[in-house]
Amino acid sequence: MQNERKGMEMDFIDRAIQNGLHISGKTELDSQTWEEFEKKSAGKKVLLFGAGACADFYFMRYKEKAVLNGVIDNDCKKHGFYADDFISEAFYIKDRRIKITGSSFLGQYHAGEAVVLISSTKFYKEISEQLESLGILDYFVLLIMEANERKSKGWPYLESADDSLKKTIFAEECCRRHPVEKKKVFFRAYGDYTDHGKYITEALVKIRKDLDIVWALDDMTTEVPEGVRKVNKGNWKKFIYEMETAGMWVLDLAVPSYVVKREGQIYLQTKHWASITLKKFYLDASTFEEVPELVENWKRDGKMIDHVITGSDFDEESCRRGFGFQGEVLPCGSPRSDAMFHEEENRKKVYGHYKIDGKIKTLLYAPTYRFDKKKGKSFHSAKEVELDFGQIKKALEERFLGEWNILLRLHPSVAQACKNMEKPDFVIDVSDYKDSQELASAADIMISDFSSIMFEPAFVKKPVFLFATDIQDYIANEYDLLIKYEELPFAAAESNEELAWNIRNFNKEAYVEQVGQFLEGYGVHEDGHASERVAEYISKTIGE
Known part of the structure; x- marks a missing residue:
């Protein structure tokens, strides 16, 4: 046998x-x-x-x-x-x-x-x-x-073909049997219905009712706008069929290796960060060299991308290196960052979801993941939360007055680490909330470490503080940085005492001026209308 x-x-x-x-x-x-x-x-x-x-x-x-x-x-x-x-x-x-x-x-x-x-x-x-x-x-x-x-x-009834080969064969079959549908737009994001794709979709449905907009999701109960169709990511045949027959792809991940890009299809890469990012990524990152299959995957992807949506000259330069992309960028801005310009609406949504009293002020603490030292750099782990919640709450109340809650948001890849964590009553776990931009928009202040979400509240001049006890170790062993940490326009601390001091001594006028100069220097000019510009491009490209 x-x-x-x-x-x-x-x-x-x-x-x-x-x-x-x-x-x-x-x-x-x-x-x-x-x-x-x-x-x-x-x-x-x-x-x-x-x-x-x-x-x-x-x-x-x-x-x-x-x-x-x-x-x-x-x-x-x-x-x-x-x-x-x-x-x-x-x-x-x-x-x-x-x-x-x-x-x-x-x-x-x-x-x-x-x-x-x-x-x-x-x-x-x-x-x-x-x-x-x-x-x-x-x-x-x-x-x-x-x-x-x-x-x-004495042997399996059906010989199980390699999954990738099986999917490739089906993708080729779709190409033979089904035409590309010009008015079908296929979306896929790192999360479910979230990030840039979400905001582009919501702008697109306002101006076009005749498009077949398809979202690939893990959770089919996710709410999407009326008229948007959902396809289960786990149903590989439907996933491939919808992707192979769509006239346009809007993605923030690489195209799966088994999917064939057909003549007439247009691929927009949105990436899953805003108009400025702190860390090198993909083909520009030394960490990728350790995983050859990822390098090849992104090299293949860079050749397929028709346009990358960017929000600054800095963004364009880093995307050309990271994606290995030589085509035309769409300098429309950062669609997901449009949320920053709708604070009142997002505050009602987030506060309502977590039943937070409207009089309470909120701090969003959003640290990123670390590489898993045992499994390697293809795996993520959650760094121990070292923020002294009580000390920081006291500093916030002394400097900014009022009552404060802290919203704890771990990176989606390690969000489960929050489940068994002991937290004071004023700390709310928001790691399972699907839209991090709504959280950043709703909160009054943000604290992060190396996550590029730090830049988005700064687009509307909200206070941002940095807290990381492992700055040197992170720079040496995690990611190469595109911007020197000490050149960021945010006060950085390596201890809770230093962070509390930075909060108590926050100078709003100096901060606003410093952030403005920083964003101007990197060519970032977010205005809350990026998603509309991308939607207009999609509509014009598809035509009537």
């Missing part, structure tokens, strides 16, 4: 079998076969229980012959969406538009009318008990049937 399987990729069924998940301990379950399932389901309704990745296997096995009369899932976030929103292999199946429901859907069937196929490899025991409690005994477990199939044949 080992020789027969040599060279085959291990798939999720193999991994589940390797971990012993295919053994239920119930004789009648452990002997189930696909032949028995086909015989039992003939002439009956087939209901799929589980809309996760494992459901793909049912459609991979039966392809267009797959029968599907209902999809059930215990995850309420999937309810109301369609089968092909989450199940990649349902893409070409005629019944893919069946809506996903909860287990109450089973109540409409009498005994013997339907057969349930459980697709979950981890929770099929719990699901089988759930079905039995509802009086449903005709159910089959996909994992067990496939394990028995492979055991009888």
Whole structure:
């Protein structure tokens, strides 16, 4: 058996079998076969229980012959969406538009009318008990049937192709079968519906109602403007289809290696920072040299990009180096930074979300991640929060008066580190809030360390302070800086005592003058209308 399987990729069924998940301990379950399932389901309704990745296997096995009369899932976030929103292999199946429901859907069937196929490899025991409690005994477990199939044949029923190759083949198939749709605009961001893409979208829907705007999301319950379609990032077939058929891409990440850029498609790279950034990035960063595949990926991307959206001469120069980009930039400004010019609106939104009294002032503390010293520079870790919340709150109240809350915002890649952190009542964890620009706009003051979000409150002259106990170590071992730390227009501290002193001795007039000179020197002129300019460009380029 080992020789027969040599060279085959291990798939999720193999991994589940390797971990012993295919053994239920119930004789009648452990002997189930696909032949028995086909015989039992003939002439009956087939209901799929589980809309996760494992459901793909049912459609991979039966392809267009797959029968599907209902999809059930215990995850309420999937309810109301369609089968092909989450199940990649349902893409070409005629019944893919069946809506996903909860287990109450089973109540409409009498005994013997339907057969349930459980697709979950981890929770099929719990699901089988759930079905039995509802009086449903005709159910089959996909994992067990496939394990028995492979055991009888001595090798996997389906040879699992390398994921990247499989996706490349499908992308090429999309290119052959489906034309580019000029009025389709595809958005993808580092987070979900956030960053520059969010603000461009909201400006675009105001001036064009005839465009097919598609957002790739992890969380399909994310609210988007009316008329914007959502595609699940995890559903790779729909993701590739939407991207390959879109006339324009608006991205802040690299194009996946398996996606083909077609003639007539336009690629706008927004990046996920503002008009000025502190750290070198991508091809300009020495840290990238340690990961050759990332270097090649961004070199490929730089050749595909048609335009980079920039907000200053400094921004253009750093983007040309970082992206390896030689094309035309769009000097429209920083769309996401438009939020800074809508403080009252964003304050109501953020304060309402966290139920903060409108009379309370807020400090946003937004430190960035550090590289994981054990795993390497491709992995992020959260630095221990060393801010003395009590001491800093006292300094804020002495200098700026009033009552203060501190909003703690860790970088999205390490946000989970906040969950078990002990914090005083006046410290609010906002790490799970999707739009960091709304937070920066709502807060009265910001403290950061090396995150480039530090510049955005400064666009509207809000006070910004820097606090990092590892300045020299960071510069030596983390990122190369584009701007010398000591040349930033913000008071920097390496201890809580120094930070508290900087806050107490803050001089607003001197700060405003210093920030103004700094931004002028780097050619930054944000005015709150960048997203409108990008939207106008997109509209004009697409045409009527």
